[in-house]
Amino acid sequence: MQHKSRMRIIEYAITIWVIITLNFLLPRLIPGDPFLVLSSQEAEDEEIILSEEQRQYLFEYYGLDQPIHKQYFVYMGELLRGNLGFSLYYKQPVSEIIISRLPWTVFMVISAVVLSTLIGTIIGCISAWHREKWVDKSLFLFMIFFSEIPSFLIGLILLFVFAAGLGLFPLAGAVTHFADFQSGWSRIWDVIHHAILPVTALTISHLGGTYLLGRNSMTTVLEKDYLRTAWAKGLSQSRIIFRHALKNALLPIVTRVFISLGSLVGGAILVENVFSYPGLGTLMRQSVRVHDYPVIQGIFLVVTILVLLANFLADLVYKKLDPRVSS
């Protein structure tokens, strides 16, 4: 076992190294030039076209005139010191920008994962329990319908109806700016109030998948021999459902939760933009528009490392849940 977990760590290290290297190489392989456009606040409004001399200067300044392997070593060295570079557009260290934005995205994604998993699994299990009956059939249709709508569209609909139309929720942002909060609680409430719509949008878009998985997983488990054993033993229905069926049905769901984190980040980027939520998604969109490579690279790196971390957690949790894995 010792040996196995050590192997695992080495695997993760290699993966991270490959990702960093790709992250370094990819922008340099993309045609185009970071210094063709140096924009101000709105890229479309004013485009600053640099002279050849200015470009030359910037190339030297950022070390882009160095041979590629030297650039690579410098990049790696900087990374090890936690330096993700300096934003061309925001004129701020990339790590600082990301750190200020990251919690919002993490908060949103985790809330959506927890909610969609909980709700999806519960509805999925209900569906499996009543398999082939009308409850199952109507739930199935309903969930499939919703899971086919892209997250940003759900976001837009929610925004129009509940924020713009009914005025129940704020239109944009993650907190009320310049507000003077009476207490910590009211501050927390403010954050939640802002998060409800984006999190709901993300949850709904993700719900179909977890529902289907929950339903399939539960259906499979319900037909297993050990479930028949449990019934034969005259156990109570609640014990059979929760202890015997659900514990087994959860195994694939857990794996899926962590693996889906990556795709959820993708969804989050779209949803954040709809709600102008100040997370990595909004940051990414802006950075792409202004070709702010260091920021884009930084976001990529952080997101991939987060996904890897999620996988690592999945392994740990799975081991706890399924005794067959640990031995």
Added chain:
Amino acid sequence: MSADKPLLDIRELSVTYTSSNPAVTAVSNLSLQIRKGESLGIIGESGCGKSTLALSIMRLLKDVRTEGEILFSGVNLMDLTEQQLRKYRWEKIAIVFQNSLEVLNPVLTIAEQLEEPIWAHEKLTAKESNQRIIKVLNMVGLDPSWKNAYPHQLSGGMRQRVLLAMALVCEPELLIVDEPTTALDAASKNEIYHLLRDLQKRIGFAMILISHDVAFISRLTSQVMTMYCGQVVEYGRTSDVLKNPMHCYTRGLLNASAQFFRYKDLWGIGGKPPEEMRIYEGCPFAPRCCQSSDNCRKSRPELRYVALERQVACHKGGIETFLKAEGIKKSFQVKNRVIQAVKRADIEIRSGEVVALVGESGSGKSTLAHTLVGILSPDEGSVYFRGKKVENHWASRMMEGMQIIFQDPFSATSPRMKVLDVVKEPLDIMKWGSPEERNEAACRALEAVRLPVNPEFLERYCYSLSGGQRQRVAIARALVTNPKLVIADEITSMLDPSNQANILRELKGLQNRFGFAMLYITHELHLARKVADKVYVMHEGEIVEKGDASEVFEKPKHLYTRQLFSEAFYEESKG
């Protein structure tokens, strides 16, 4: 029968799976009774409804339509709600499920899975229930330290013990054991046998043991039930049924069990059970049965008593007796001397059986054979074929009658006749069908014995054939009438060993395929031992010993038989 009420009394139970289309009836009209402490074995091929029966006793099947009554201590389980059934499940009726990887929950420890029925049915403290599971684990011979293991960490044999321990944890009154020995090696199998036997003695539960391992059933049960297509086809005391099965299906199952026969070749039951989809009007076993006739396909036979404590579901009342000879005596007058060739012989041949008649040359075997088919008429005694007295050769002059294959193929087939004419001669004699039909039947018979049917071969004269070929022609000639009984008189004695082996295997194969009974007369005991179900030993015109082949060959009783065998099996007795 004892006066006390049966513990389990199943009355006319039918179980139909409604989820499949069309619905499949897995158990039909089945009744059985078990008293306290009794044990009942259920045998049958896979898919005969054994497991469905087990599960329906516990009412564990979903998507089924169940009819009939399942009375447990007088309470009809069919009337109970799911909630009320919980009190019966495991506390009164427990089941040892068929061992599989997923029969135990993979994510729960053994201890939890053993303990939870206790929590569900009894009010014990944590300490008491822990003591209980340690007790049952010790009882089944598994070290209690295994209780903290997960199912995947156990071997197949250990898992079987856990299943057994789990079933016993609430001390049930009825234990259903489903295929406890599949996938176990001989040693584990033996241990499970000892465990079940000892535990039943100690705890006194009644037991239903489902298995296709007939040997296992024979050691553990007092009653046995053969199931086929959801029906009981035979029911009786285990020792009687296994020694003398009275339904062709039960006999087929026994013949397929290697444990019972040390020497005999194994033969499974030919054919397949009817497609589940099809609803059979007649006896479901008829298509595979060696004695079925038209009326077998018209209606389902009911389970009827055919002997004391023996019920059989068969229109013919069980395995039919094809040939019965009583008190046969035959003597010859040679000049002034009277030679008593057959002094007194009784013989009985049942359908689908191979009966070997053994004895040294000159013991009267052939005379007896010739008397049986009517070539010689007996001085005393009579021969019956399917219950009718044999006179004037009627039984050998009909289709589906009896036929003899003679000892010497050279004299049995006229050298001046063509192959085709020899084979179809019996049909010509009885004027069966049109000439074309006779030719076709002859060709089929020749194909059955693996002879060519091209015109050149059919037109050959018998003198040009080899010994092996002539013997095959002689067999084809007998088979052309589709006989129910074949008397094979020393048919292999003139052949070399390879031809001998081929002919014998083919004949036995044909017998298995067409289901005829065979009287195999030989002085070659090694060959007899390979094919015989029953053995008659003849000595100086008298049958001195008869019985089941396995018994007679294993433990000959008569002095002459012992002497005969010790000479024949000299090599073995030396070792």
